[in-house]
Amino acid sequence: MKRKLLTALALCLALAASAQAEDNFTLALARNTLTAAEETFTYAIPKQLGYFTEEGLSPTILQTDGSTAALQAVASGSADVGYASSAAIAAAIDKGVGLKAFAGITVKWPYFIGVPKDSPIKTIADLKGKRVGVISLASASYADLRANLKIAGLTEADVTIIPVGAGARAAAALKADEVDAIDSYSDSFTVMRQNDVDLTLLERPAEMEKLFSVTMVTSAKTLETRGKELAGFARAAYKGIVYTQLYPDSALALAFAEFPQLAGAADPAGQDAKNTAEAMKIALGDSIPDEQDPAKWGEWLNLPAERWEALLTFAHETGQTEKKLDVAQVWDASLMPEIYKFDVKAITEKK
Numbered sequence: 147m148k149r150k151l152l153t154a155l156a157l158c159l160a161l162a163a164s165a166q167a168e169d170n171f172t173l174a175l176a177r178n179t180l181t182a183a184e185e186t187f188t189y190a191i192p193k194q195l196g197y198f199t200e201e202g203l204s205p206t207i208l209q210t211d212g213s214t215a216a217l218q219a220v221a222s223g224s225a226d227v228g229y230a231s232s233a234a235i236a237a238a239i240d241k242g243v244g245l246k247a248f249a250g251i252t253v254k255w256p257y258f259i260g261v262p263k264d265s266p267i268k269t270i271a272d273l274k275g276k277r278v279g280v281i282s283l284a285s286a287s288y289a290d291l292r293a294n295l296k297i298a299g300l301t302e303a304d305v306t307i308i309p310v311g312a313g314a315r316a317a318a319a320l321k322a323d324e325v326d327a328i329d330s331y332s333d334s335f336t337v338m339r340q341n342d343v344d345l346t347l348l349e350r351p352a353e354m355e356k357l358f359s360v361t362m363v364t365s366a367k368t369l370e371t372r373g374k375e376l377a378g379f380a381r382a383a384y385k386g387i388v389y390t391q392l393y394p395d396s397a398l399a400l401a402f403a404e405f406p407q408l409a410g411a412a413d414p415a416g417q418d419a420k421n422t423a424e425a426m427k428i429a430l431g432d433s434i435p436d437e438q439d440p441a442k443w444g445e446w447l448n449l450p451a452e453r454w455e456a457l458l459t460f461a462h463e464t465g466q467t468e469k470k471l472d473v474a475q476v477w478d479a480s481l482m483p484e485i486y487k488f489d490v491k492a493i494t495e496k497k
Contacts (some may be wrong), residue, residue, distance in 0.1 A: 151460055171198075171205040171375060174216040174225035176234075176275045176360075177307040178209045180405050182425040183333055183434065184229060184251055184360055190404035192386030195496060197308035201378030203396060209438045212284065220280070220365055221245060225378060226372065231286045232361045235460040236476050241466035243422040244366040245281050249485060250447035255357035256432045258330040259292035260338075260345030262320065267327060270298040279310035279325035279333075286359065287312075291329040295494075296463070313337035320345075331359070333429045340421045359432070369478060377484035383486055384447065388440045390430055393495045398423050440490045448451045 166233040189207065192198060196315050197203055205456040210216045213234035220223040221243050235247050251408055254267065261267045261276070261311050267276065273295070295301060308320035312334040316469070318344050328338075335345060362383075364376055390397040398419070410419025435446050454473040462470040 149220075154491075161474050166490075167337055171203045171206050171227075172219075172225040173205050173229035173379075174208045174210055174219040174230075174469055176210060176213040176216040176230050178211050178229070180207075180209070180407055181333075181429075182365060182401070182422045183406060183429040186401040186405065186408075186426055187390040187397065187430055187433070188251065189386070191390055191400045192209070192382040194400040194404050195386070195389060196279050197382035197385050198379070200381050201375075203375060203378055203382070205379065213286075214284065216451075217243065219247060220363060223365070223367075226364060226368055227376060228363045229360050230363050231359055232457050233286060233464075233466050234471060235361060235363050235472055235481070236458055236461040237466045239476055240469060240471060245363050245364050246354035246366055246369050247361045247476055248369060248376060248416055248478050248481055249362040249383075250358065250449050251360040251362055251383075252358045253435060253446060253449070254432045255290075255354055256333070256359055257287055257329060257354075258335065258347040259291065259294060259327055259329045259336045260335055260347050260348060261327045263344060263346055265326065265346070267446070270294050270351070273298075273299065273327060274304045276298055277306045277308055277324070277327040279308050279313045279328040279330075281316075281330060282309045283307070287329040287331065288418065289460075289466055290354075293354065293388075293460060294350060315339050317341040317343040332432055333425045336425050336428045337421075340424070354455075354460075356453050357460055358453060358457065367480075373481055373484075377481045380481065380485045381488055384485065385493055387430070387433055388490055388493050390426070391440055392493065393433060394423070395429065396495050398426065401426065440493075443490075444462060445482060445486050448486070449477075450479075 158390045166270055208219055210219055213230035216228040216230045220228040229251060235245060239245055256381050280291055280294060308325055310325060312318045312330050314337055316328050316330055317338040336424045362380060402408055408422050410422045413419060435443055451473045458471050
């Protein structure tokens with residue numbers, strides 16, 4: 147009888163441990179819909195490939211209404227890690243929220259100002275007196291516009307700023323002649339083009355080239371107590387980025403398997419699937435170097451202090467932070483050596 151009780155107790159403990167392992171890590175996504183962006187190649191694809199399982203993780207996604215909401219989820223403990231705008235992370239830390247960016251996701255600044263092909267607007271300075279669409283007044287596109295205007299010697303008063311959303315909604319605003327230009331991100335412009343709105347992207351100031359956008363963030367407490375899990379999550383995500391670069395067709399099929407709500411999932415040979423593949427490729431381009439061979443990337447998402455300096459200057463000068471923060475207040479690269487403990491050459495296609 148005693149042996150049966152011990153066996154039953156051991157079984158219960160094993161089941162409890164298994165249940166805990168099946169739902170032990172939460173990612174807060176800074177959008178309330180799933181798209182063909184970083185959530186595909188850093189979450190859906192590595193999850194389908196078993197990369198998270200190899201790290202002892204079974205993550206789930208918490209969808210939120212933007213970077214601020216994602217950061218609130220991380221700060222409150224509702225999520226272990228968040229994907230958020232780097233400038234929004236700085237703004238939260240400036241307000242005293244206990245957060246730390248610990249791993250990069252993008253290496254490029256994806257925001258541009260686009261105008262119709264036949265527009266007389268040729269430079270940022272030509273925006274004076276024009277109507278410019280932004281995603282929202284709480285978005286990074288709004289901050290990007292303000293920075294571009296300032297560098298060009300203009301102010302917000304010199305233009306009319308209109309929130310128009312992104313992608314298809316922004317395309318509709320242009321078709322309806324509600325705006326003369328749009329400030330948005332790269333894969334949003336891809337969706338606009340797929341909606342028959344092909345824009346010319348204005349040349350942006352050199353000062354903007356050092357900026358970058360989405361970054362992994364966690365709470366100071368989680369960084370201290372769950373460093374192993376954070377490193378494992380980021381390592382699996384980075385392997386997903388490499389896999390997507392090496393095997394894009396397989397990666398698309400894996401993304402559809404994890405996110406069947408993506409356009410084209412029901413008809414992988416159809417136009418919607420082709421559009422999703424194009425959007426994913428554009429989004430991936432913001433997360434990788436110009437070099438196409440992952441074996442030559444090195445620690446490509448371990449961004450140097452000078453780039454964080456540029457980002458924090460941007461955040462301060464655009465009014466997102468009250469004071470100019472030091473890099474160490476925002477960025478902690480201590481997990482990077484562990485995150486990059488994987489062999490790119492060992493990443494092979496799933497058949």
